[in-house]
Amino acid sequence: MAPMRAPYWGPPIAVLPLLAREEQALVDVLTGLDPGQWATPTARPGRTVHDLAAHVLGVKLGRLSRDRDGHRVPESPDAAEAWVTACRRLSPEVLFTLLVDSTAQLADHWGRTDLDEPGAPVAWAGPEPAPRWLDAAAEYSAFWTCQQEIREAVDLPLLDAPEFRGPVVDTFMRALPHTLREVEARTGRQVAYTVTGRSGGRWTARREAGGWTLDRAAPTSRSPLAAVTTDADTFWRLSAGLLRPSDVTDRVTLTGDENVCAALLGMTTGL
Known part of the structure; x- marks a missing residue:
């Protein structure tokens, strides 16, 4: 299948080299949190640090299930909310372990993906099938944003170096x-x-x-x-x-x- 027309979304954004580094930075943050910090409210109404970590985990597991394993099922509008609520039953230790394991699997998945091929639409960029590089960039940007919110909630420096934030700005544009x-x-x-x-x-x-x-x-x-x-x-x-x-x-x-x-x-x- 031919690569997708570039001008609609602009030139490709290369985020694969950053995915593992952003995720390792999140692991480093979560490693140092005590139980009280996991329960700290974030800027998202009704969302704690634990909730945002659960959200990230849900996106990772959904990606692996859907794109790597071909497991696709209809999702209700409140599926993401239900997932986060269910994950509140998990201890920070269990949630952390699942995050680390899924991160390694996801890096391997993206490394095997042809990013010039069309994939599913990226909802905020339009209803057309989007090139997988845009899908990867959108996922990186979502994870980076969640990490920023977690860092702010527990008073840690933001991951604001241009090499990390620049692709997010470019992606959102x-x-x-x-x-x-x-x-x-x-x-x-x-x-x-x-x-x-x-x-x-x-x-x-x-x-x-x-x-x-x-x-x-x-x-x-x-x-x-x-x-x-x-x-x-x-x-x-x-x-x-x-x-x-x-x-x-x-x-x-x-x-x-x-x-x-x-x-x-x-x-x-x-x-």
């Missing part, structure tokens, strides 16, 4: 064409999103005959339809749903069409 799907504009009009700092960059969505496409570049238009600029920390928190647009009015610069700017600030990955 791939939601831009789908976010703009209802925006009507003439062919050639552009929308720009700039994230400042060493983890950032510039991305431009361009209206084509078939919809919006994305590229990692500054806009060529002197007057884009809309433009947003913010810092990397604000951007990933907005994208992950940890901040609302009303929380960051002093951290963003907006120009152009107000409705399009509002859509950009409301862009989320549903994590």
Whole structure:
């Protein structure tokens, strides 16, 4: 099967070298937690550190069952919530052991996967089958986000080095064409999103005959339809749903069409 068309989501993001390092960093964090820290509330309402670790485990086991083993069953809308609730019966020690074991299996699975082949849709990037590199990048970004929330909950430094955070920013930006799907504009009009700092960059969505496409570049238009600029920390928190647009009015610069700017600030990955 031929590789998928790149412009819709932009150029590939290489996260496989980072997966094991991000996961080892999470293991190092969890290793040092006492029972009280496992029970610490996180920024997610109703979610403790234990709950977020259980969520990560559920995603890993689901990936292995579905993609490696071909085990697919219909899931109810509350399946993820039911999983986290059920995992509260597991001790931190048992949960930790399962995480470590599934991490090794998942690394092996991704290493055997052709990332240029199409896979399942990445919901926040559109309903079309997505290239597996985007699926892998979305999974890395979700795990990284959960780890950040765990670190914040137990007062540990964040995993904010550009090598870790940069791919997350780049991945979340791939939601831009789908976010703009209802925006009507003439062919050639552009929308720009700039994230400042060493983890950032510039991305431009361009209206084509078939919809919006994305590229990692500054806009060529002197007057884009809309433009947003913010810092990397604000951007990933907005994208992950940890901040609302009303929380960051002093951290963003907006120009152009107000409705399009509002859509950009409301862009989320549903994590």
